[in-house]
Amino acid sequence: MGCVKFHLLLLFLTVLMASHAEAEDFDITKHGATPDEDITQALSDAFKAACDAPTKSKIIIPKGTFPLSKITLAGPCKAPVEVEVLGTVQAPADTKSFVGLDSWITFSYMDGFTLSGTGTFDGQGASAWEVNNCHKSQECVKLPIGIRFDFITNGVVQDITSLNAKYFHFNVLGCKNFVFQHVTITAPETSVNTDGIHIGRSDGLIVTDTNIATGDDCISIGDGTKNLTVTNVICGPGHGLAIGSLGRQAKEEPVDLITMQHCTVKKAMFGVRIKSWPSAPGKPTVSNIRFEDITMEDVSTPMLIDQEYCPHNLCNLKSPSLVKISNVIFKGIRGTSSTRVVASLACSSGAPCENIEVGDIDLKYTGKDGPALFTCSNVKPILSGKQDPPACTEQAGADLPAAAASA
Numbered sequence: 001m002g003c004v005k006f007h008l009l010l011l012f013l014t015v016l017m018a019s020h021a022e023a024e025d026f027d028i029t030k031h032g033a034t035p036d037e038d039i040t041q042a043l044s045d046a047f048k049a050a051c052d053a054p055t056k057s058k059i060i061i062p063k064g065t066f067p068l069s070k071i072t073l074a075g076p077c078k079a080p081v082e083v084e085v086l087g088t089v090q091a092p093a094d095t096k097s098f099v100g101l102d103s104w105i106t107f108s109y110m111d112g113f114t115l116s117g118t119g120t121f122d123g124q125g126a127s128a129w130e131v132n133n134c135h136k137s138q139e140c141v142k143l144p145i146g147i148r149f150d151f152i153t154n155g156v157v158q159d160i161t162s163l164n165a166k167y168f169h170f171n172v173l174g175c176k177n178f179v180f181q182h183v184t185i186t187a188p189e190t191s192v193n194t195d196g197i198h199i200g201r202s203d204g205l206i207v208t209d210t211n212i213a214t215g216d217d218c219i220s221i222g223d224g225t226k227n228l229t230v231t232n233v234i235c236g237p238g239h240g241l242a243i244g245s246l247g248r249q250a251k252e253e254p255v256d257l258i259t260m261q262h263c264t265v266k267k268a269m270f271g272v273r274i275k276s277w278p279s280a281p282g283k284p285t286v287s288n289i290r291f292e293d294i295t296m297e298d299v300s301t302p303m304l305i306d307q308e309y310c311p312h313n314l315c316n317l318k319s320p321s322l323v324k325i326s327n328v329i330f331k332g333i334r335g336t337s338s339t340r341v342v343a344s345l346a347c348s349s350g351a352p353c354e355n356i357e358v359g360d361i362d363l364k365y366t367g368k369d370g371p372a373l374f375t376c377s378n379v380k381p382i383l384s385g386k387q388d389p390p391a392c393t394e395q396a397g398a399d400l401p402a403a404a405a406s407a
């Protein structure tokens with residue numbers, strides 16, 4: 001009897017110890033990886049082992065340069081998985097191997113996933129930007145997103161660098177409780193569609209202490225994004241911090257509860273912006289949006305609602321956007337603009353903006369051909385605090401500031 005009890009005790013202790021064990025490490029070099037050779041198989045094997053581990057585990061990509069062709073690492077896993085990158089993970093330079101694929105790396109269907117380390121994902125995007133013709137044709141070559149996170153709950157991306165993605169750097173879809181912190185995203189100002197972080201159909205996200213320099217939006221927020229907080233982000237060059245573009249597709253979900261605070265946008269085309277497509281079927285609502293304490297340094301248009309978003313004349317302006325924007329606060333937006341229209345609320349005649357608060361605006365135009373302008377249409381903002389320049393002195397329209405100058 002005593003012997004059976006002793007064995008039961010041992011079994012119990014073993015189970016107890018296993019569940020309290022330290023994170024198990026899976027170094028890819030122990031799964032066949034060597035520097036400067038393709039690690040696709042080794043990373044896939046290491047992930048399989050980590051994903052099967054009963055306790056939380058860490059895959060390590062050590063110092064060195066590791067080419068990676070393309071990979072999808074999908075759960076569900078038995079316990080949380082971390083991928084720690086210390087070296088450089090390098091994409092193929094060509095785009096041929098990505099035909100029909102929408103990403104270079106995809107992490108998906110995990111509960112508890114961390115991507116960490118001081119390493120770099122190098123998308124080698126230069127040749128892709130050359131073949132990107134999406135501004136000319138709607139049936140353009142689809143280029144791969146750098147890293148996709150699909151359907152991850154409790155995700156963290158921290159410390160890593162994403163360099164020169166072929167298309168968007170990071171894409172977040174269907175995620176819940178997801179944090180980017182202390183991340184660096186870098187691509188040249190001239191690179192095409194290299195959005196820093198694109199988020200859609202996700203709930204409960206934080207982007208903080210992150211530095212984004214790129215050729216398109218630093219952060220872009222697609223339909224179905226709920227409860228996102230962006231703080232202490234430095235953005236620029238690029239196209240700024242954007243909600244949208246929205247409305248282009250028929251079935252888009254609401255965007256709700258987005259806060260962007262304590263950020264700096266520098267040498268960018270736009271500062272903070274909400275954009276929606278005219279002559280488009282989608283009509284998601286956009287509500288409970290707060291832009292607060294944003295410093296602009298040499299930004300073309302620092303503050304903008306643009307419901308006539310129609311790049312490359314891909315649409316007909318005669319039929320207004322159906323996207324309804326309400327409960328938006330712009331507060332403490334200050335700094336310098338390189339064009340005369342420093343702020344514009346160009347709301348839709350088809351769905352006028354409601355309950356837009358504008359407070360403590362201090363935006364200086366650095367040019368000499370006239371005073372700074374704050375234009376409006378289809379909106380009556382609620383004003384408070386400082387208003388420099390005064391709001392809504394001119395009608396918002398595509399032909400400003402020439403029209404304003406002649407008025």
Ligand SMILES: *[C@@H]1O[C@H](CO)[C@@H](O)[C@H](O)[C@H]1NC(C)=O
Nearest residue numbers: 177178203204205206227228
């Ligand atoms: C929003 O998300 C944060 C962080 O993920 C979470 O702590 C908070 O409870 C959420 N708030 C709402 C209203 O859902």
